[in-house]
Amino acid sequence: MDKLVVRGNSSLTGPLTVGGSKNTALPLMAATLLAEGPSTITNVPDLRDVRTFSKVIRYGGPSVTFDPDAHTLSVDATTLQTPVAPYEMVKKMRASFYMLGALLGRCGQAKVSLPGGCAWGPRPVDLHIKGMKAFGADIELDEGYVHASTPPSGLEGGTFRLDPVSVGATINLLLAAVTAQGSSKIENAATEPDVVAFGRALQDMGAQIDGLGTRTLEIQGVDALNTGTFRNTPDRIELGTFILMAATASPPGTPVQIHKGTHEHLGPVFKERLSETGVDVSYGDDTVTVTRPDELRPVSIETAPFPGFATDLQAQWTVLLGTTDGTATVTDTIYDDRFKHVPELQRLGMEIDVTGNTATVHGGPSLKGAKVMSTDLRASVSLVMAGMLANGRTDVLRVYHLDRGYEDLEQKLHHAGITIHREEYDEFAEPDLERIE
Ligand code: UD1
Numbered sequence: 367m368d369k370l371v372v373r374g375n376s377s378l379t380g381p382l383t384v385g386g387s388k389n390t391a392l393p394l395m396a397a398t399l400l401a402e403g404p405s406t407i408t409n410v411p412d413l414r415d416v417r418t419f420s421k422v423i424r425y426g427g428p429s430v431t432f433d434p435d436a437h438t439l440s441v442d443a444t445t446l447q448t449p450v451a452p453y454e455m456v457k458k459m460r461a462s463f464y465m466l467g468a469l470l471g472r473c474g475q476a477k478v479s480l481p482g483g484c485a486w487g488p489r490p491v492d493l494h495i496k497g498m499k500a501f502g503a504d505i506e507l508d509e510g511y512v513h514a515s516t517p518p519s520g521l522e523g524g525t526f527r528l529d530p531v532s533v534g535a536t537i538n539l540l541l542a543a544v545t546a547q548g549s550s551k552i553e554n555a556a557t558e559p560d561v562v563a564f565g566r567a568l569q570d571m572g573a574q575i576d577g578l579g580t581r582t583l584e585i586q587g588v589d590a591l592n593t594g595t596f597r598n599t600p601d602r603i604e605l606g607t608f609i610l611m612a613a614t615a616s617p618p619g620t621p622v623q624i625h626k627g628t629h630e631h632l633g634p635v636f637k638e639r640l641s642e643t644g645v646d647v648s649y650g651d652d653t654v655t656v657t658r659p660d661e662l663r664p665v666s667i668e669t670a671p672f673p674g675f676a677t678d679l680q681a682q683w684t685v686l687l688g689t690t691d692g693t694a695t696v697t698d699t700i701y702d703d704r705f706k707h708v709p710e711l712q713r714l715g716m717e718i719d720v721t722g723n724t725a726t727v728h729g730g731p732s733l734k735g736a737k738v739m740s741t742d743l744r745a746s747v748s749l750v751m752a753g754m755l756a757n758g759r760t761d762v763l764r765v766y767h768l769d770r771g772y773e774d775l776e777q778k779l780h781h782a783g784i785t786i787h788r789e790e791y792d793e794f795a796e797p798d799l800e801r802i803e
Contacts, residue, residue: 372753373785380622453479467541523548546587602631664694681748690729707745
């Protein structure tokens with residue numbers, strides 16, 4: 367297994383470059399299945415999740431080729447003879463559940479494994495299933511699989527309200543509805559930039575969708591979609607992560623440049639809270655410049671669907687609060703139990719109390735390096751971020767979580783001034799007791 371070894375107290379001087387969005391690339395890959403023939407997506411990050419989803423797609427019959435250096439992924443969906451997504455693949459990555467909408471839309475039938483649990487608590491897919499039923503799909507659950515089919519003439523379409531609003535269900539329902547026989551409406555739809563970019567790609571393929579970026583989506587089904595070439599959007603969570611790293615680990619007064627992000631995709635609330643901390647951020651067309659002040663102010667945040675503060679940035683914000691001289695809270699209204707990083711941050715010396723869905727961070731104490739365990743994707747990057755601020759050496763174990771969503775993080779940080787490298791280790795090795803005593 368791999369770990370990242372971070373030396374604290376090195377300065378992040380930049381520049382940093384943002385890669386393609388994981389959460390947009392995956393639905394774009396699913397969309398290519400709706401067109402018989404070859405489609406290409408550019409600016410695709412070389413991530414474990416992209417490789418996992420490529421395998422899921424290949425299982426059905428299409429070919430997938432990925433050039434990681436060029437960041438170009440091609441799917442030839444001329445044939446799709448096996449409309450199945452097996453458990454062994456879906457359990458590794460919940461977004462594989464997008465195969466339900468894609469296979470129903472393309473083949474009129476699908477057998478897709480239920481994803482099961484997630485590292486930070488239950489993440490149901492009930493809305494995906496209820497929505498498909500509302501659009502006319504026949505759905506049965508058997509032996510952990512969703513068996514779905516449409517009437518012979520295709521999905522009739524219908525109206526479905528998402529409660530709560532869900533990114534994944536909006537995407538899955540769009541995949542199913544764009545080739546339905548009739549029209550469909552999704553109420554309380556997600557407006558995340560990833561959903562909008564995906565919807566625009568579907569429009570480019572010939573789908574008829576009104577209301578992208580609003581809470582109501584109206585879809586008029588078409589017989590088939592066309593193949594195409596799409597450019598994936600930059601990863602807004604990677605951009606937000608880099609901004610928070612620069613706000614905490616750069617030399618005060620020295621600007622750090624972050625290139626190739628789309629700052630509008632961060633949403634207004636993130637930017638407002640950030641400016642309240644006292645960080646000086648300027649948002650250019652292609653470059654965000656972050657200048658750390660001598661002291662950061664503690665600012666509480668509450669996560670919410672877009673345009674609110676992204677839940678995928680709350681663990682990183684928690685680390686930022688640790689560097690302030692005061693107390694503030696992080697409340698996650700999307701996931702009640704997304705605080706698995708807290709005990710690990712406490713091992714580094716952070717003072718955090720968790721009650722319900724709120725973490726209270728008492729900033730101030732200096733951190734000391736330690737071995738810490740990644741539990742999920744965003745938790746693991748918060749540990750790297752904390753390691754950059756701690757005295758001494760921090761080993762972030764089980765870094766495979768991080769590899770799901772951050773491409774070449776250690777190389778990017780190394781080139782930006784941080785002392786960090788990757789090492790293999792044996793998870794089950796006995797500790798060297800003599801050295802411990
Ligand atoms: C997506 C993102 C993830 C992000 C999350 C919230 C991808 C691949 N992943 O996940 O990084 O953290 O949005 O912004 O894009 N819910 C239900 N029933 C359902 C579906 C969802 O109750 O059928 C609930 C969830 O438990 C959660 C809320 O809806 O409380 C939002 O989840 P959702 O937007 O669906 O998250 P994902 O699409 O899984």
